[in-house]
Amino acid sequence: MPKKKKVAILYGGRSVEHAVSVNSARNIFEFLDKSKFEPLPIGISKSGQWFLTEGVSKDIQKGQTLGLSLNAGKPTFLLEKSGEKFSVDVLFPVLHGTDGEDGSIQGLIKAMDLPMVGTGVLGSSLSMNKIVAKRLMREAGLPVTDFVTFRYDEKDKISFTALSKKLGLPFMVKAASLGSSVGVAKVKSKKDFAAAVEEAFKYDDEMLAEQYITGREIECAVLGNNPPEASQPGEIVISKNYEFYTFDAKYVDPDAVRIDVPAKLPKSIAEKIRKASVKAYEALHCKDFSRIDLFLDKKGNIYINEINTIPGFTNSSMYPMMWKERGVSFAELITKLLTLAQERYDRGKRIERDFQSSLKF
Template sequence: MAKKKKVAILYGGRSVEHAVSVNSARNIFEFLDKSKFEPVAIGISKGGQWFLTEGVGKDIEKGKAVSLTLNPAKPSFTVIKSGDKFTVDILFPVLHGTDGEDGSIQGLIKAMDLPMVGTGVLGSSLSMNKIVAKRLLREAGLPVTDFLTFRYDEKDKISFNALSKKLGLPFMVKSASLGSSVGVTKVKTKKDFKAAVEEAFKYDDEMLAEEYITGRELECAVLGNNPPEASLPGEIVISKNYEFYTFDAKYVDPDAVRIDVPAKLSKPVAEKIRKASVKAFEALHCLDFSRIDLFLDKKGNIYINEINTIPGFTNSSMFPMMWKERGISFPDLITRLLNLAQERYDRGKRIERDFQSALKF
């Protein structure tokens, strides 16, 4: 019998999406195929300290504090109190938002030369920053909403009148590098504007204001590499009690949305969305898996809203639902992601990291 691979599930983190990460990781820990893999839960506290935990839960700091040996030839973890060491075969970051989805953790894992599920440093950082992502998507010929961007030092110069003239009313104000609708406000009047700007800059040094699209909110799951494939789109039908798809609508209120998987779309429109989703995935250098969020207006135009390189795996998350509709169960989906990561890591071994020259040093 083949030896089980140890899979370190990284969860929690220094992010406003900490609780979402815990819920996602709990499902991955539970549904991981235990006949092939051995899960190792490593929680990262809100303060940034790493702990080995019994399973996945919110009480991360009750675990055993660990450190990582900075040696890519033999990367290992050490339980600080006892000095016991342990190794893992592959890492699965289930960290949403800041420090988890922006390339930070990905860079650490790459430096340690360990296989890792998901998009690397470049794609993570590109996708996390909504401003950079929109510019690159637009450069790739993909449709995005009109938008304007601002730095924190420009905060007092931002003009409601100029924005409403350019973008129309209502418009959206967002922190540049957050997810789960944190730092996002729908601005309908000048009265809403100042609080919206304060909210956006509360979480980031950059904000964007963008056109509000009246239409349907769609998502498409992308899986694989060379080439990636897209699921059928799903639709999020939001209750009239909500102005848009807020954090509470996503994670707190069970009656806030109805999820249709697949979405009720004509075949040409569904195919258009699938092709655009794969193109967006490739344009932002994503790997293994991502969820692409889109809008469909009443005229049939689609707009790429954003890309989530570590989409949620909670009970209400669309990514696993969309693949379940395609016949891939939750355990099989996790196995496929781990295999994709290992294959990519093995393929990357062909790349030389030494250059022989006549240079003396």
């Protein structure tokens, strides 16, 4: 019998999306094919400490404190209390938001020289920053909403009048590099504006104001590399009790949304969404898997909102639902992602890291 691969599931993290990460990781731990893989849950506390935990738990600090010995290709984790060491074969980051999807943890894993599920340093950092992502997608000829950006040091110069004239009312205000609708507000009038700006800058040094699209919330799951494949689109139908798809609507209120998978769309529109999703995925250098969030207006125009390089795997998450509709179970999807990570790592070995020259040192 082949030896089981040790899979380190990284979860938690120093992010406002810490709890969402725990819920996602819990499902990945549960559905991982234990006949092929041995899961090693590694929780990162809100203060940034790493722990080996018993299963996936919100009480991360009850685990065993971890240290790390860096040796490219053969890094070892150290249980600080007992001195016991162990290694892993592949890492599966399930870290949403800051330090998880922005390239930070991906850089550490790259230095470890181990296979990793998901997008690498470049694609993660590009996709996480909504401003950079929108500019690159626009450059690639993809449809995005009109937007204006600001730095924190420009905060006192932001004009509601100028923005409403350019973007119309209502418009959205967002922190540049967060997910799960944290730091996001819908501005309908001048009285909403100051609080929206404060909320965005509470979480980031950059913010953007963007055109509000009246239409349908569409999502599309992309899987694989060379070439990637898109699922059929799904739709988030939001209760009229919510102004937009807020954090509470996503994760707290069970009656906030209805999820249609697949979305009820004409074939031509569904295909247009699938092609745009793959193009966006490739434009932002995504790998293995991502979820593309879009808007569809009443005229049939689509707008790409953002890309999630580590989409949620909670019980209400769209990404696994969209692949389940295609006949791929939760367990099969996790196995596929781990296989993609290993294949991509093996292909990367062809890249030379040494250059023979006449330079003397």
